[in-house]
Amino acid sequence: MNLLRHLGVSAALLFATAVSASAAEIRLEGYPDFDSKLERLLPDFQEETGLKVHVLMNNWEEHHRRLATTLATGRGAADIVYVDVGKVGAFVNGGGFVDLTERYKDIAGHYAQYAVAQGRGPDGKQYAVPVDIGPGVMYYRRDFMEDAGYALDDVVDSWEAYVEYGRWLQEEHGVLLIGDATSVAQAIVFTEVEPGNGFYFDRDGQPILTSERFVRAFSIAKQIRDEGLDGRINDWTEDWYEGFREGRFATELSGAWLLGHMQNWIAPETSGQWGVSGLPAGVYGSWGGSFLAIPTHSQNVDQAWQLISHLLEAETQKAAFRNIAAFPAHVGTYDDPMFDEEIEFLRGQRARQLFAEIAQNVEPVTPHAGDNIAYDMIFEVALPRVLNDGEAVEKALADAERQLRRRLRTL
Amino acid sequence: MIFLSFHTWNPVQGLGAMEWVGWENYQLALTDPMLWQSLWNTIVIACLSGIPQHLVALPTAYLLVRLGARARHWLSVAFFMPYVTSTIAVSMIFYVMYAPASGIINKTLVLLADASLTQWAFAWVHEAMPIRWTQDNALIRYSVSFVVFWKYVGFNIIIYCAGLMTIPKDLYEAARIDGANAWQQFRYIALPLLRPFIFFAVTLTIIGNMNLFDEPYVLTRALQQAADNGMTISNYLYRVAWEWLDMGGAAAVSWILFGIIALLTAIYFYLFGRKGLEEHS
Structure with a gap:
């Protein structure tokens, strides 16, 4: 370096x-x-x-x-x-x-x-x-979904339905729902922003890390982790690439751009097995x-x-x-x-139309100077404590908010 | 830096944006649990990697010197290699080796657990799999420490070899005539005479380990995983300065770090310094 x-x-x-x-x-x-x-x-x-x-x-x-x-x-x-x-x-x-x-x-x-x-x-x-x-999307393995008789609509209907699909996957196929539950928490935090608020701050610049959206995001991620539906596989690691190639997990939440990586070098041999849809719960996100x-x-x-x-x-x-x-x-x-x-x-799917539709419908969210600090506090400190070390959701979020407030004095 | 540590300054806004805040940066840093946690991590990793370094380097150097010049040259080069290899490259290779599913370390463990000869000793492996060397807060300090140990043990071996070479052969001979065996020669001749070298090498280890940055940074994936136990104080400093763009706060932290290193070195000098140097003179 x-x-x-x-x-x-x-x-x-x-x-x-x-x-x-x-x-x-x-x-x-x-x-x-x-x-x-x-x-x-x-x-x-x-x-x-x-x-x-x-x-x-x-x-x-x-x-x-x-x-x-x-x-x-x-x-x-x-x-x-x-x-x-x-x-x-x-x-x-x-x-x-x-x-x-x-x-x-x-x-x-x-x-x-x-x-x-x-x-x-x-x-x-x-x-x-x-x-x-x-544009935020969900890539999914068709062989573990529609080919196996599970309808896409039943998966993306809501986050609860998504978790339910994970349970079915585990029982029927012994396959993981997703590489890492962190992505689910991120998807919820980034796509379910209340009108007028930023990702982590309200319109007056006050942090809202203990609000319902974060509690929900953390709780669903924790549920996925506790039930063993994710593999705790970090993005951009060898284990993750292998997961794509060998079909260890059935879905991955990401940006549309992941397609280029998947088809060019991560898992070109799985061509035709994949499909893409909007994120679960019908939200448009980036x-x-x-x-x-x-x-x-x-x-x-x-x-x-x-x-x-x-x-x-x-x-x-x-x-x-x-x-x-x-x-x-x-x-x-x-x-x-x-x-x-x-x-x-993507087995002939006209995916770019979907990407374009999402791009035109994402709701604007006002950025805040403290966004990247808040991101670290939430996804690198609080969430790992909840998922890996068994800390209570409310406590982890309250700690994160207190830390963020301390840091904010310079912003 | 002293000047800066009494200001808040977001570097993106240019030099004009500095604002006097007095002791606020110090107060903020000293009351931040993350600072204390990272300081504790640093000390634990420093001990876990530092102590074994010297415990292994000393006898190895002794053996190397006894083996004769030819073998010593070749083997010291081999032991020294990790030290001259880029820390980032080394850490990245270890990161790949530590991978839970595809890493060579876990794969080897599974192999040993399945092989009939070694099955009895590795029966626990299947239950523990996948071992998350770099993802678990419980393991990260050991994983980081091992890389640090592996990288710097060769450096200490070289220092100790040099030190052992300065001990006159007559002393060993005299001891041998008095009936001392190899262990006694090491314990009563080599070790006491090496004291100034040990002192020097341990001082370097203390300073180096308190500044540890690259290995934990790479192994925690830029502090994204197991950062609770894997983040050292230098990592914390980097995060405050470059990720959160709070230069004043970071300046205060680096002064605190300076104070702590000075204090530790002073304690060490006080306890061992005089003794170590006196023996030499």
Whole structure:
């Protein structure tokens, strides 16, 4: 990690000198897999505009840390940065980005509205713009559902029905309902937000971690864990990949983008076994997504915006979808014939229409500067205590809320 | 850093956003149960990995020196390899080995439990499976400690080898003539003369282990699992600074950490330092 950081910093210095030498050069920073997308898209853009774009990629975590450092010191920041949805709240509320409201207002209507709202600061101004989004979905094994005589509608009817399906799976097939019950808690927390509230804060900025939504999310996850319906298998581990390949679990809750990973490298051999539906309980939710922003220290705001607007164009968005399965934030692209294509991996399902439908129906949730702290308190501290160490739901949530309040004084 | 620890500062807002808060950062840090928990984790992991390091390194070094130059060179290189390997790479490999279902450690245990020769000793394995080395709060400290032990034991072996080489051969010879066996030579000649080296090596271990960051960070998957017992104070510091963007609070924590390391080292110097160095002079 140290090596990476040093490399990153030296690369940044090199680029910084290059950038100051000529204003016709801008630097863009992000994290994989955007490099594959940019490799494909940038050459044409550079040729058309004569603008030279330097790309600096770091791993996800390193990138966001670097971004915080460069904003802090006012040196070495890029002209354009990618920001993950999980981090965007902390950054747009911090004031390190250029206000894009004027530039964006004419095109804002083209993009998924809930994501547009996530890029706004507390002052209502647009500091980051969505470039791709993650409609929240449930992938499921058809051989353990409809092929075995269990109707999808009976599974996704409600979270209770979903758990009931898990019991049936265990009895009839000895298969797990899901890799890790944490995903269920996340799905409920992220999709059942009360109107007007944020994920973790009410409209006045007060934490609501002990509210009914969290109690319910924790209780259902705990029920799944206690009944042995999940495998306590972490995402993005070898056990998880093996779980997909060998059909250890019958469903997985995630973003639409998981499809690309599943069919390309996690479990290509299970093609045709899978299907996709909206999340249980009929809610529209989002799961992941990325934004573009211009740090205030950029000397080339106009050129940077030129590239951003290029990346936001419908055609570019479609190309990125084809290339790295980054689901377009541009809702106008959803009419493209590409969205009617049958997906072989999902046994010919026209899944992209479902993704588009979800993208257009997710309710906007206002981001809060404390969102990522709250996320850590809830999903990395409180939930593991409930699921693994047998702590009572109410106590874990009350502790998390108290901790969050302590931390909030700086926000 | 002292200056910063009396301010709140969200780095994203730029240098102008610093705000004077007096002792608030210290008060907040010292009353945070997570700080004390992570400090306790650090100390437990430091002991679990540190003590065995020296208990193993000392006799190994002694054996290596007795084996003669050729074998010693080859074997010390082998023992030293983990030390020069990237900590992140090592931790990631261990993370894969620790995996509950597909990890080589659990697979080996199952194999041993099924083999007829070793069945009797590993009968418990099937009941315990899958053992979640890095996911269970009950196990994470041992899993982290083992990686730390494995990585740094070679470094201590080298220090002790160097120390043993400084002991004149005549002393061993004299002891042998007096009828001392190998164990007695180790206990009454090598060990007392090594004291300054032990002192030096243990000081390095204390400082290094109190700053432990990479191994627990990787093995807890960036503090996502078993973080209650696996998070060290450096991990906590990182989280406050870089994930929660509270630089003032983090500066206060790092001063607290500095104080604790200074205190521990001072206690150690007081207890063993004078003695260790006197013997040498």
